[in-house]
Amino acid sequence: MNRMWIALGAWLAVAFPSFAWQNSPTPSDGLTAYLKEELRDKKIPAISLRIVDDQKVVFSLDLGHQDYLGTKPVTPLTGFRAGGITKLLTAICVMQLVEEKALGLDDNVVRLVPEFSPANIYKKPISLRALLAHRSGLLREPPEGNIYDPTNPGLKKIVQSLEALPLVYEPDIVVKHSNAGYATLGYLLEKFDKKPYAEVVKSRIFDKLGMTHSSFSAAKSPVETLAEGKMWTYFGKEFPSPKTEISNTSASGLITTSDDLAKLISSLNRKGEGLLKPATFESMIAPQYLPPDFPGGMGLGFFVSDLEGKKLIGHPGRVPGFTSNLSVMPGEKVGVIVLTSKDAIANWVNHVADEALRDYIGRKKNLPGLTFERFKQVPVEEIRRLEGKYANRDTSVEITEREGRLMLFPNFGGFWQEYKLSDRPNEYVSDDGLSFNGRFRRVERIGNGVQSGPLFLERRPASDRPPPEPPQEFRELIGEYGPDTNIVHVFEKDGNLWCNLDWFELVPLIKDSNDAYLFPDNCTLAGEKLIFLRNPLGKAISCFIGNVRLSRRKLDGEDGKTFKVQVTRPVKELEPLAKKSEPPKESIEEKRPSELVELAKLDPLFKFDLRYATKNNFLDTAVYPKEAKGYMQKPAAEALVRVQAKLKSQNLGLMIFDPYRPWYVTKIFWDAVPEKFHNFVADPSKGSRHNRGCAVDLGLYDLKTGKYIDAVSGYDEFSDRAYPNYIGGTSRQRWYRDLLRKAMESEGFTVYEDEWWHFDYKDWKHYGIGNQTFEELANAKP
Template sequence: MFRTLRGIPLLSCLLGSIGCHGQPPAPPPIQKGDYSAIIRYLQTRIPPEMARENVAGLSIALVNGQELIWARGFGIADKAKGLPVTPNTAFRAGAISKLFTATAALQLVEQQRLGLDAPIQQTLREFYVRSRFHSDQADADRAITLRRLLSHQSGLPSEHLRDLRNSFAMSQMPMRVSGVWLSSPPGSQVAYSNLGYALVGAAVERSTGKDFETQLQNGLLKPLQMNQSSFIGTGAQAGFRALGYEDGTLSPDAQVRDLAAAGLWTSPKDLSHYVQMLFARGLYKDSRVLGNASIEQMFTQQNTGNALDFDCQMGLGWFLAPCGDEPVGPGVRTYQHSGGGDDFAAQVTVLPDQQLAVIIMANDSNAEDMVVSLSTDALRLMLQAQTGHAVCADDCQAPSHGLKLRQVPAAVDRKRLAGFYATAWGVFRIKDGDQRLSGELAGYDFELLRDDDGWLRAQKKVLGFWLKDLGELGRVQLDVVTVQGRQMLTARSHGQRIAVGERIDPPPLPLAWADTIGTYQVLNTHEPDAPLSGISVRLEEGFLVIRGQLYDEPLTDYILLPVDNAHAVLAGIGYGLGHTVSRQINGLSASGYSFKRTQSPHKPLSF
């Protein structure tokens, strides 16, 4: 909740700049078995692409079954010292950490120390939740299982922002967040949750009697000979580590509290050992690390039947479909996980049927788009080397940006679509006016037209001329569909439909919540690098709109929906949405923070 827009995959190209950067050079024809041609191409492609994107350092590993085909570092790990990136350089893995947390938890399920479908409260007895979806609160506690935590279906909030950069023991987390309100009904949808994985980490510690780093080293990292890998909150203790940069400028070495969700330092070369273990059905160098049945569970879709997830398939830890990203090829099964934040970017992508994998890590936030495209292109070339046939023809090409067949939606269509939509990127406003349909998101405005397939497409004029490229926003096809009685704004990208937002109608506004309009500052926090310094609440076209503030930087707008006189929620479904905001005597509370009012309207509102 209250997030900035940088680092969000969908729309990130638009919100970073109008249009995207140039295309990489076309790869050469690859003969069957000729992986050396792939390596030569990547060695030629990567350095100029890093220079163009101002990326300091990058490391890559290519895996074919039990063979590490290639591991190579490019650029600089530490500019001040002039240290180059090598295959052994450790990067922040970010959310890729969750794959190891899920694996460690499944090891403990095999040892009968944890139950996959047992309430997590059996292990973390002090932890409980509050729910507006259950009449019996004990039922809500029982609904939070390890399986749902690992597949992001627990219904827990995405984050607990208070003390996000502190280093208190992981074992304290269950007590600190006990009493948290659920954001969605457990088991009903995938809603990505770092908080959920922090609790899994606490359960790993509680069930083994060891701290998380010790358990992961002994149970997973050392057996996999991942010698440059560790779960630590900063990079100070990590040898061979890369420093993080933002657009070429050195970033602080931020403390990570939720180690189980995002605390891993590792290299693509080390990660290749983990991938080889998965390909070998749990064996690494003839030693059993994980049971075959656990791997089957990890790669089995867990969200079957969740209509609101559309085409996004979730396993235990792994995403089992591109979820709107460009697929490697038609009918090619792809499992992946990315990691970003703290000015690092990473992705691990595996093709389970062909036993191919590409792992890329970089130490600059600018590298996010580059890492994604490079991973996809490298896997296509590896498939070609394996089979002797090119993966893609016309079905892998980017959608056309032509305007010839696009039309302004009819009046009745514009009226149906106009409204406020709650999305993870903020409030998406669609307006009907001047015989056109316009959209606005995060300060960017554009026109919405119907394409020849009947989908909405975003376009923008500058000085009277159409721009053919609005980044990801211009590429996806949009429309509104009704699912389970909810009007969902969806996007179709590369043949996959994903949820973007939910249409929200103006609710009745209780006087108690109308009185919350004003600005607020965080109380009693001295945490370093706090993610939030204040919030504001305003009235816009019948909606309460809440916005986070990080000192001089305004964060994202959300629609605030009152539930009763004491509680409201951030409208919509998905990352950061559904979180509960509570009224207090002289302020508000949310995500562990208390906020004191600093300013209110001069005149009280009357209704």
């Protein structure tokens, strides 16, 4: 009887692969617990993960929420944008045409697609193989349908926009990721199959594998709900990803579910079964232009590497708001798909995919499940002892504290990395979504320096002098370029011009000629140029990356002008209504009596520019009387005096814009400004820390000249430049901004997360909301 069941099982496994009986291990509870904690720690809205053993999904996990506000849980039918995983679909379809002998891998693409006509000065043509393996020499982004382009021109226009554009590299020589190349492959498929790219993939892949919840259009997607993606920045701003369609559909347009991609993995686990011949599949996962036994590289659509000494193939993905990874170990017939709804966390997503495979394969071999590493925050006092620059002859890094986190940046370019405490003494581990497992993964404090692997960097003496002013030519280029969803920041750092690509990649620029700068070899735009276009006065009005034009963004607070808003109602109408309103009632533990004191009487070095007593403010209207003065609660005021004493030694004084503010003024602000700016004004239903006499808006001035010191943004500028960690501007501006912050924090103040000039005193919770007018305060007994 047992033999009969064994024989039946073997027959079922051959005849119906999806019914194969497998000795699958129990899914790891450790992985689930780890991911739950990581979603909280790294503020990831949602993750969907599947592990596929041969033809069977052996582990499913859907965590988090599909909407940006976090009210709707993720389900197996929640769709995600899969980004670069799309390229695998494009490559498979192209290789099906190769199997059909409609195409040859070494065919000249220009002959196949006459509309494809970049300027190729080399004798070597661009082959189909080169496009598939990212060795075409094409630039990364096409002029139309690029990652900065919100329109949807179609693949034909994307390909036509490459006309006469010079190649960045000679074909076949350098691996350079090119979305332009995969747009060309997608258009090639449209020409051969005589239908739109989406229909090509549907008939050639989706229908064959039963991928019924996959598409290339959010408007026509069969998924139950498309998750809302989350965008974020170095400086703390977060916002939902754009809802526009992905223009370059054949490079990164796929919308799908993890269950649908599990079906693709099932096919790849069996050498492309149902899609490709085994020999074709094997050719796709062999590194191209390299020896056959080379351990890694770029295959035909597939990234090829190894995990635990075994071949690993797949593709990562990133589009605005989403990061993903599809990985398969063909020798083990095991694969994993990870989909998330947060932007630019590729290193963490890749790590999760690798760890999930390691954990599962280990359990399959009856080994204990992995122990997933968790790390603790570094105490702020310890971070501040570490702050500074570290260098040897060739390399330097800087370590700083941001919102209580230890951050490290390599000064040759790359990413800011967050570090946490290791279990080992004096060791710190990079642990954020962006830089996870990157260079400088582990850093150890040794003596007067830090060690990372064989690299030792010695601490350099800190300077108490501000950096010099940058050259005038830099000042005319510094600014923001491009659309809201993908801003390119151009800034000065350490006497060089830098830019921030795709929100996170910080790149030093190399001057090539007047207004033309080269991107370095270690960035995603290697070999390409950033070219500025100036107006007759010399100020840059746009820049070009490749042939993509990015207009300079208009910032109302630039050039020393006061930022203004278009009010929803005139202040004259709002003021009497606000004065008739009542502040919210509240209960305060350990409430302290109000002790508002006049700041001018405490220190003659305080300088005042009470903007709201003038028209020189964002409302363009005075809301304080001309006789208004600056007040704060006594403990906060005394702390401010101590800050001034510390700054005096550096010939700096405090320029005070606004300390205590009556509650009715807070209500005027809230009712006057458009809702999109409400993060820059306090909610009157909660009261402001200004109302409690424990907040102050200020900047710095030079004690010798009396002049206000130029900051990264203007005071009360409602823009990204107002964020305390905004990366733009000049080294000198950021140095003064950070100096002010450290001086204030040393005396118990905390900077407001959206405004570098706003500081709250630590005891603010013990004071009630105040609504005394300035006239009442002036007439009060001392």
